[in-house]
Structures are given as structure tokens and as C-alpha cells.
Amino acid sequence: MARIEPNKVTKVAIVGTGLIGAGWAALFLANGLKVHAIDPAPDAEVRLHDTIRSMWGSLRELGRTSQPTPPLDALSFSSTPGAELASAQLVQESAPEKIEIKQQLLSDIEAWVSAETIIASSTSALLIGDIQAKARNPGRCLAAHPFNPPHILPLVEVSGGPKTDDEVLDWAMSFYEWLGKTPVRLSRQIEGHIAGRLGAAMWREAVSLVDQGVATVADIDAAVRNGPGPRWATTGCHMVYHLGGGDGGMANYLAHLGESQQRRWDSLGTPTLTAELCEKLTEGVTKDLGERSIASLVDERDRKLVQIMQSRG
Numbered sequence: 001m002a003r004i005e006p007n008k009v010t011k012v013a014i015v016g017t018g019l020i021g022a023g024w025a026a027l028f029l030a031n032g033l034k035v036h037a038i039d040p041a042p043d044a045e046v047r048l049h050d051t052i053r054s055m056w057g058s059l060r061e062l063g064r065t066s067q068p069t070p071p072l073d074a075l076s077f078s079s080t081p082g083a084e085l086a087s088a089q090l091v092q093e094s095a096p097e098k099i100e101i102k103q104q105l106l107s108d109i110e111a112w113v114s115a116e117t118i119i120a121s122s123t124s125a126l127l128i129g130d131i132q133a134k135a136r137n138p139g140r141c142l143a144a145h146p147f148n149p150p151h152i153l154p155l156v157e158v159s160g161g162p163k164t165d166d167e168v169l170d171w172a173m174s175f176y177e178w179l180g181k182t183p184v185r186l187s188r189q190i191e192g193h194i195a196g197r198l199g200a201a202m203w204r205e206a207v208s209l210v211d212q213g214v215a216t217v218a219d220i221d222a223a224v225r226n227g228p229g230p231r232w233a234t235t236g237c238h239m240v241y242h243l244g245g246g247d248g249g250m251a252n253y254l255a256h257l258g259e260s261q262q263r264r265w266d267s268l269g270t271p272t273l274t275a276e277l278c279e280k281l282t283e284g285v286t287k288d289l290g291e292r293s294i295a296s297l298v299d300e301r302d303r304k305l306v307q308i309m310q311s312r313g
């Protein structure tokens, strides 16, 4: 049987229904797909329904669905992989970030899916090459890493391991695009993909600045929110310097300020997460929050993210 075309997918499965799995589920449902969800946690089904309901408003505001409430009748649930997987055209695995769990799950999933089913892992920083190492049919396995929160932010980083078929990566790129995402394809697998590595690089320096006593956690976050953050949202991090070079663009910037950039790179910090530094970071980030819960901070973030996405058109 031939594999279904990416824009004709009707049924998907999600494995792991935590933060990321729930976001995928909401997005798949908003796109009219039937979803089978798998998670062994005792309260997982109720939690998933609640989370999808709480995400639905953002999906409506983004124009991703016109349905007033999530179509939960299109969502089925089981605690372990089973016969429901036979009709899934894509499995999106978002289970805990542990290689043993992901390898075992892949083996369990492969026992039920059809030969054509694509299996994508949301892994943040494991290598898909390691996850697929013991698979029966590793060619159909890939990493498709969403950027949190997946129901709002468009980025999906697509990469294959040494055994992934190129046509599977082509299929995945088309599928996520059809889903309304913005997939970016890596030429090779790497821990943390692109965005996670860039985030890690920037956070490393932010932590180093705290460690050296240069500024407080709050002031460093304020600097990002009021300067580079909004600018990156419009240009990316390379284009910033092309525009920073005046009429001569990037070439002028590099000729004029490349040396000072190199000096800054050479002075960047490499902090170690000692117990003392961890305490400083935790205290710093919670200092002005009072009684505010994480849930209310996430709500506020998501509201603002929706506004940013709407303003980008």
C-alpha cells in the first residue's frame, strides 16, 4: 500500500500527553484530524481534555479553528500502544526525554502501526539516530521538534538520523507545512537542533552575567524583552547584523565591527551550574512574582504570544 499524501492525512496518534503532546493534540484536532492519544499516567485523559480546552481559545484567536469548543469526540485514548495505532498515518511521540523510554516506545509502536506509518519524535536534545538505532523500520523515523507552546508557535525542526529515508523527511516537511506550521529542515541531526542550541547559547551568557554579578535576573530578562527579543522576532539573528551594517549590509558590518564582535565572543562566559548559582537563578526569577502561579504566567505568556503572532500577519 502506498503512503498517504501529506495533505490527505486524517488520523494521527500522539504518544505522551504532557505539555508538548497536549499542544500537538490540540493543533491536530483544530486541523480536523482524528487523534488517538496514549499515556500511562492515571489522570492523563482528564488532564489532556482540560489542557486542550484551555488551549482552544488561542487556536481560535489565531484563526486555526472556528469551532467554539474542541471536538473531543474525535479524540480517543488508551494507556499503552495498541490496535488503535493500526490506522494512524503519523505517530507523534512526545514521551519523557529518556533514551530507554523512547527506544522501548518505538519498539511498542512499531508492533502495531502499518508499514507506511511515519513515526516522529518531539525530542528536544536526544539524537534521532540513537532513538531509531534498534527500530525494525528505522527509515520512517524522524525528529520533528516543535517549539513550545506547539499550538501557538509555528516552528518545527525536522531532522533524520543516519537511517532515515530522505523521502520521509520530504513527507514530514510537507505534512507540517500543510498543518500550518513552519518546518525547518536540518541537513544533519544535532543535539538541541537549531533553536534549542541558540537558546542554550544565549541563556549560558545570561547565566554567566548573573554569576559575575553584572546584572540581576530581572534586569537581564528586561534587556532581552525590550531589545533583542522583539527585533529577533522580525529578522532572525543573522539579518539583524545585515541591517546593522547600514547601506553596506552584512559585509560592511563585518568589516567595521567584526573585530569587536570577535572580542565579545572571546569574552563570553562558561558558567557551571553549582548549587549556589542554581539558588541565585531560582531566587532571581521568583523574587518579584509574589503569589503568582506558573499557570497564570503561562496564560499571560500565551496571550502575548498570540498577539505577537497576529501582528506578524
Ligand SMILES: NC(=O)c1ccc[n+]([C@@H]2O[C@H](COP(=O)([O-])OP(=O)(O)OC[C@H]3O[C@@H](n4cnc5c(N)ncnc54)[C@H](O)[C@@H]3O)[C@@H](O)[C@H]2O)c1
Binding pocket: 015, 016, 017, 018, 019, 020, 021, 038, 039, 040, 041, 044, 093, 094, 095, 096, 097, 101, 105, 122, 123, 124, 125, 145, 146, 147, 148
Ligand atoms: N517542554 C518543552 O519545552 C519541550 C519543547 C519541545 C519538545 N519537547 C520534548 O517533548 C517530549 C515531551 O516533553 P514534555 O515537556 O511534554 O514532558 P512532560 O513530562 O510534560 O510529558 C511527558 C508525558 O509522557 C507520559 N509518559 C511517560 N511514560 C510514557 C510512556 N511509556 N508512554 C507514553 N507516555 C508516557 C507522561 O505521563 C507525561 O504525560 C520530550 O522529548 C521533550 O524533549 C519538550
